[in-house]
Amino acid sequence: MKKSILTIALLSVISITNAADYKAGDIVVRGGVTNVTPNSDHSAVMLGGADSTMSLAVDDNAQIGLNFVYFYDKNWAIEVLAATPFTHDVTIYDPNAILNVDGAKLAEVSHLPPTVSAVYYFDTMNNIKPYLGLGLNYTVFFDEGFESAPKSLGLSNLALDGSFGLSIQAGFDFNLNQNWHINTSIRYIDIDTEATFDVGGNNIGKANISIDPTVFSVLIGYKF
Structure with missing residues (x-):
């Protein structure tokens, strides 16, 4: 009886092992949760070209993550990372009470960070x-807007430039059967943007923001 159970277990392992092999032409679609955690360093705010002593920081956000992979052979693949738009709170730090808004929520910004990577399994x-991957990211920002309190202080017309940058990642697939698997990955994306805004109707506000997030994903995948 014990030998029969052991034999069944070994056959199951062999079956899953065979299911783990990818081949040329395989297409993988994944969906799940992706969390973007920006670099916690504060970005200096410049007013009229001078350091204002104020700084900005961007918080993290989780959204639905999507992932598409095409295999050229059993090792090499092209991966496209997509997601629903991420929305981040921007906090302003004002230690010298220039605007008396230290620690206040300054604004909200949304972005999409599509990334195309070459992946080696x-x-x-x-x-x-x-697997490991190296890719290129383009981040587009939209729906930038100041909160009501900063608006009352004369801040308006917030805009963030788009960003090109490199991405590196590491992850693994845990195959459940011939088609389904669980995927988890961690990646670093180089995202640098320039934020500009008006103060009292004058376009004098600027901050170079290094978002440079760490991106964690846990996804369910299906191989076609």
Whole structure:
């Protein structure tokens, strides 16, 4: 009886092991949760070209993550990262009470960070398939807007430039059967943007923001 149970278990492992192998032409679609955690460093705010002693920081946000992968062979693939728009609170730090808004929520900004990566899957003899990736990201910002309190202080017309940057990632697929798997990954994306805004109707406000987020994803995938 014990030998029969052991035999069934070994056959199950072999079946999953075979299911773990990708091949040329395979297409993988994934969906789940993606969390963007920006670099916590504060970005200096310039007014009229001079350091105002104020700074900005951007908080993290989680959204539905989407992922599409096309395999050229069992090791190499092209991956496209997509998601529903991320929305971040922007906090202003004002230690010298220039505007008396230290620690206040300054604004909200939304962005989409589509990323295309070349991915290399390592050969393994089990159902866990680790990989590394290198890619190019373009982040577009939209719906930038000041909160009502900053508006009352004369701040308006917030705008953030789009950003091109590199992305590096590491992750793995845990195959459940021939088609379904669980994916988890961590990546760093280089996102740098210039924020400009008006103060009292004059276009004198500027901050170079290094968002440079760490992106965590946990997704369910299906192989076609």
